[in-house]
Amino acid sequence: MTAARADGVRVLVTGGTSGIGAAMAAALLDAGAVVAVTGRDPARTEAAARTLGRATIGIGMDVRDEDEVERGVERAFDRLGGLDVLVNNAGIGMRTVNPHFVTRPQPFWEVSPEGFRDVVATNLSGYFLVAREVVPRLLATGGGRVVNISMNHSTMNRKGFVPYGPARAGAEALSRIMAADLAGSPVTVNLLLPGGATLTGMIPEDLPEEMRARLLPAEVMAEPIRWLCSRSATGVHDQRIVASEFAEWLAGRSG
Numbered sequence: 001m002t003a004a005r006a007d008g009v010r011v012l013v014t015g016g017t018s019g020i021g022a023a024m025a026a027a028l029l030d031a032g033a034v035v036a037v038t039g040r041d042p043a044r045t046e047a048a049a050r051t052l053g054r055a056t057i058g059i060g061m062d063v064r065d066e067d068e069v070e071r072g073v074e075r076a077f078d079r080l081g082g083l084d085v086l087v088n089n090a091g092i093g094m095r096t097v098n099p100h101f102v103t104r105p106q107p108f109w110e111v112s113p114e115g116f117r118d119v120v121a122t123n124l125s126g127y128f129l130v131a132r133e134v135v136p137r138l139l140a141t142g143g144g145r146v147v148n149i150s151m152n153h154s155t156m157n158r159k160g161f162v163p164y165g166p167a168r169a170g171a172e173a174l175s176r177i178m179a180a181d182l183a184g185s186p187v188t189v190n191l192l193l194p195g196g197a198t199l200t201g202m203i204p205e206d207l208p209e210e211m212r213a214r215l216l217p218a219e220v221m222a223e224p225i226r227w228l229c230s231r232s233a234t235g236v237h238d239q240r241i242v243a244s245e246f247a248e249w250l251a252g253r254s255g
Helices: 019-030 042-052 066-080 113-140 164-181 218-228 243-254
Strands: 010-013 034-039 057-060 085-088 144-149 187-193 240-242
Touching: 010 019, 010 066, 019 034, 019 042, 019 218, 034 042, 034 066, 042 057, 057 066, 066 113, 085 113, 113 144, 113 164, 113 187, 144 164, 144 218, 164 187, 187 218, 218 243, 240 243
Parallel strands: 010 034, 010 085, 034 057, 085 144, 144 187, 187 240
Antiparallel strands: none
């Protein structure tokens, strides 16, 4: 399969300083896109942008804060000269509420309200706030694309996965409603997920080696995100694409 090109496409990747966000940003840069990445810590975000290179723009932006989102999106539009694609990826994992969530799952009643609110505010409300700021601008400038990053349905229902599972389930429902609201408009919305647990900073340090060996690399997201930002994906809307099964999915569309 020939790698898709995204020459000149202007992309905003939230949570692009590490993990699958950084992997997607790197893949898009390799495909010729112009990329801005966001992160909560401005200094870390600027450092990540320098590491990615190719004049990547780093924008400090806490997706939980609507004022920061407004300023961050405004800066992205100004620095990129507009925007073609939003990749909603910013999120925090189960490690923030239970560092041993794989080996010692924590029942929901032991999760702190603060931890619950923080994960939901980042992984669900953050998607809403950024899309709410970006989509009207896309509609006003002729259209664009939104790609919301999701996870396996099994993760959403997994024992000991409060609040991560409910937050991701909510974000997936949000994405489908966004797609319905935008049907017939020049803005498309699609879901993209790795297809399994992925080797990122969200993985607990005490994960057994046999489980660690089965983790997907973050680069599994590279080919599908390049394709979703390419001309080949024009008009593709309301799809749920599993990165680890992307080649088969694409062959099915072509067939």
